[in-house]
Structures are given as structure tokens and as C-alpha cells.
Amino acid sequence: MSSKTTHNPVPFDCANCGKRHLSLFKDLTSEEVDELNNVKACTSFKKGQIMMSEGSRPNGVFCIHSGKAKLHRLGQNGKDQIIRFAVNGDLIGYRSLLSEEPLSATVEALEDVHACYIPKQVLFSFLEKNPKFSLNILRMACHELGEAGKLITDIAQKSVRERLAEVLLMLKAQFGLNEETGAIDITLTREEIANMVGTATESVIRLISEFKGDGLIEVKGRNITILDEAQLVRVGKVFD
């Protein structure tokens, strides 16, 4: 009996995994859960580690159990673009697997990540045997497709200032607030924010100062607190 528990223990039994009911796997039969349990591999990654690399062809997917990861790709000018984040219960690599294309983004752990690796064959067998599961995946993919469309419109039409405001709101929506500090519960460098917005790091720094000056946000190092959300919504022209 070890006296020390890890911070985020991965349950080795999928049947008891509290995350499953929230995830795409909620509609698996108990036999399928058993199968999943037998073949999945629990892994963990340290902050900064690469979980999957752009351009490679994965043989399975990761289901994130705890921790946060960023999906980013390298543009033609050497700049990184952060596409999205993956957290709790999110599936990683499924797009590439299902469209039979190389990975379109690199997945990097932003903090320590625990994740289960699910082999390609198992995923496909579920897809063939379980229409509900299939529909779950399809629904998710279609939802993400819609989100991507929104993003395209935003990036193409909005100014950097507007996009930054929107990104801050999005981060709050996705990661929530830190219990103690009330700040947005994710730590990103200015450069990473710039890579989300698609602008130069200096521009982000200047705009964050501006927002601070206007009383929209409060900044303590990498912790950002939203003070006037309504105004930030107006600045970012976020109306949906």
C-alpha cells in the first residue's frame, strides 16, 4: 500500500472511469467497454512533451483523462498556429485516422497529461458495430466543422484587437476560472496567445496593456482576469 497518491490517478478500469459518461464512449455496450479496457494503454506526458507530430500517421487515438494539450501546426513562414486545445475526455488524432490523412497538427502537453491510447483497429470495430458510437463521432466532427467555419469567418474579417478579445473570452469559456485567483484557468505565454490570434507577439503585448488600461482585464504575469466581460464582448464583436 503506497502512502502517496498521484495527483490524477488514471483508473485502469474504463468501466469505472468517471470521464466516460461525458465522452464519446458513453454509448458503448458493456462488452465493448471490456474490450476497450483490455486493449487501451494508459500513458502520461510531461509538460512540453509532444504527444503526436504533424505529418505522421497515427495508429490510434488518445483519449485525454487529465491535463491540457494544445494542437498547433507550423505555417509556411515558420510561425506556429494554435488550432485548438484538448482537455478532459477529448479524443486526439481521430480526424487523421478517419480521413486517412497524415496528422494535420502537432499535439503538445501544456501541463502533465494522462491519456489512454486506443488502437486504430478497436476504434474502427466500434464504428462498424455500434451505430450510436458512430453517430457520436460524426456529431462531434460536424460540430467541430461548424466551429472551424466560425473561426474562419472571424479570423478573416476581424481586426487583431477584436480577435484578441474573442480569444480571451473563448479561453474563459473553455477553461473556466481559477478558484483562488478568479483568473482564467490556463497559463499561456504571450507568444502562445499570439499564435492563437495569428499576430505578432509584440502586438499581443501592446493590446493586453491597452485592455488593462481600459479596465477590461487585470494582468498578473501570465494570469489574466476578465474584469468587464460585457465590454470585452463588445470589443470582440462576439454575438453568438
Place this chain on the structure above:
Amino acid sequence: MSSKTTHNPVPFDCANCGKRHLSLFKDLTSEEVDELNNVKACTSFKKGQIMMSEGSRPNGVFCIHSGKAKLHRLGQNGKDQIIRFAVNGDLIGYRSLLSEEPLSATVEALEDVHACYIPKQVLFSFLEKNPKFSLNILRMACHELGEAGKLITDIAQKSVRERLAEVLLMLKAQFGLNEETGAIDITLTREEIANMVGTATESVIRLISEFKGDGLIEVKGRNITILDEAQLVRVGKVFD
């Protein structure tokens, strides 16, 4: 026996529809094709007509038989953003149906369009009964998701000049060349091109003049011919 045939007759029999084997419906059983045949409704739209409207909830999908349509959405500043085009065999509205969300884009006929309307119930019954069909849809959605990711990176990081070059190449790739003129086989106004690139119409006009001056393209009204593709690829930094 009518003496006059329409330009693009829609075959009322799906079994004989030459487009089917290229489309997502290629893996339907003959029974399913019969079913499709019985319930589908052939419709046509004139140039400029709206086939589906952003924000509404469709009760089925269109499968395009001939003609071209554009999918566009209205940004927060009143500017249109063209998301993509739909042609030959493309399915329209499936994203919204499958993700159970309102349509994220308006579909407008760019020329006369013939299309088959397939009710929601039929589509879903195929999805449940035919895993191959399901996988086809899933594969397509995942592919489009990858394309969307690429687009996001491009728009976020590239200059307007680079994006315009890329758009021209994309149009050529998607629509091919006109047999007679050798120009890109689609007619778009400068404003529509601007709405693809995400920039002001004037900027597009100026850049098109520049490209013409540099010998990259030839312009006759709305017909654009690519003269130096290799150089255009370099200008657009298109390397994949």
C-alpha cells in the same frame, strides 16, 4: 416525346445517376438506392437563388447534380465570408443535420443548379443501417475538418497578397480550366473574391492588377487565366 432536352437533365432514377458512383452514396445497397429513388425530390434553382439559409434548421440535405453553389456566412461587420463551394455530387446541409445545430452558412446558386433533396429520416436510416455509408460521411467530414484547419492557419498567418494567390490556385484546382478560353472555369466578381480572401474589394482589384502586371495572370473581365503557376505558388507560399 418532347423534341427539346434541357441542358442538364436530372435522371429521375438514382440507379442510373452517373454521379452516384463518385459520391458518398456509392456504397448503398440496391435496396437502399431504390428507397432513395422513391423519396428524393429533384429540384432546380436559378442563378442567385438561395437554396438554404444561415440560421435555419434543414429537414434534409441537397445532393448537387449540376451547377455550382457558394456557401457563405455573414460576419459581424456585415461582410460576407465565402466558406467553400459545392459542386457535382457534393452534399449540402449535412453538417447542420448531424451536429443538430442551425445551418452555419447560406447556400446560394452561382449558376443554374439541379439538385436532389433527401429527407433527414432517410439519411439517418442509412447511417444506422449501413456502416460503409456512415464511414464515407465520417471520412468526408474529417477531411473537410483538415482542410478547414489548413485554411485557418493560412488566413491567420498569410498576407492578403499571399492569400489571393492561393485562392486563385484553389479555384483552378477545384473548377479546372475552360476548354475554349483556358481561363479558370468559374465566374466570380471581384467582391466575391474579396469575400473569399477576407479583404476589401479594392485591395483585390489592386492586387489582381499587380499580378497581371507581373505576368502571373491574364484578365479578361471576370475571366482569369493563370500564366505562371509556379510563380503564383511561390507568391502564395503554397507548399502542400
Place this chain on the structure above:
DNA sequence: AGGTGAATGTGACGTTTGTCATGGTTTCTG
């Protein structure tokens, strides 16, 4: 076929944004 409204083209100008340079600060690592 010809008029009319939309689309194209051009110039001037201001704003936004990117780039480069430099120095101070925080964070990480051994």
C-alpha cells in the same frame, strides 16, 4: 438594343499591424 444599376478601377490618406532593436524581468534548470 439601350439604358441603368452594379461592378471595376484609381487616387489619396489614415490606421493598423509587423519588424527590428534594446533592455528589463521572470521562469526554468542544473
Place this chain on the structure above:
DNA sequence: CAGAAACCATGACAAACGTCACATTCACCT
């Protein structure tokens, strides 16, 4: 805990781009 490396910040400047105004041309409709 100290040194190194990454990160943050600010200024100056240039380039890219958007906007407005107006002239011209084209495409579409009856």
C-alpha cells in the same frame, strides 16, 4: 540558488491594408 534562457515590454519606423471619394465601364433586364 545562481546562471542561462526564455519571456515581457517599449519605442521607432515601415509596410500593408482599409476606407472614402469619384470616374469609368460593364453586365443584365425588358
